[in-house]
Amino acid sequence: MDVDRRALRQALTDVAPWLTATDVGPQAVDAGPCDDCGDAPRLLPTCGPASPGALCRDCARRIGDEGWCAGHEDEGRAARAWADDLPDDWADTVTLWWVATGELTLTADYLEVLRWPVGIQAALERQPGTG
Ligand SMILES: [Zn+2]
Numbered sequence: 001m002d003v004d005r006r007a008l009r010q011a012l013t014d015v016a017p018w019l020t021a022t023d024v025g026p027q028a029v030d031a032g033p034c035d036d037c038g039d040a041p042r043l044l045p046t047c048g049p050a051s052p053g054a055l056c057r058d059c060a061r062r063i064g065d066e067g068w069c070a071g072h073e074d075e076g077r078a079a080r081a082w083a084d085d086l087p088d089d090w091a092d093t094v095t096l097w098w099v100a101t102g103e104l105t106l107t108a109d110y111l112e113v114l115r116w117p118v119g120i121q122a123a124l125e126r127q128p129g130t131g
């Protein structure tokens with residue numbers, strides 16, 4: 001289904017300003033499930049020769065310093081601390097962000113099972129090109 005992606009991006013960043021981060025969060029990784037658990041969305045990029053890929057919050061916590069090269073352990077800790085501060089519905093918000101960027105397509109099922117804040121609902125109900 002089509003949504004007004006620009007309106008949705010605006011509504012999302014109004015309620016979840018953390019989405020605007022570019023070195024962590026959904027803008028820092030490719031859309032898709034965590035490279036470790038394959039379940040929750042990707043949230044944090046990792047680095048180094050043994051990089052486990054892009055991880056969800058729980059996997060990043062579990063893997064800890066191992067997910068970052070020796071030169072970037074501080075960045076890794078900062079990224080995990082950032083993730084720790086996110087609200088518990090971060091995963092749904094990240095998924096919807098990728099809908100807003102066009103990386104994922106929204107299904108009607110998904111819309112129905114989730115109850116979004118009013119501003120986001122309004123954006124989801126707008127059709128593209130209606131202003
Ligand atoms: Zn994971």
Ligand SMILES: [Zn+2]
Nearest residue numbers: 047048069072
């Ligand atoms: Zn590194």
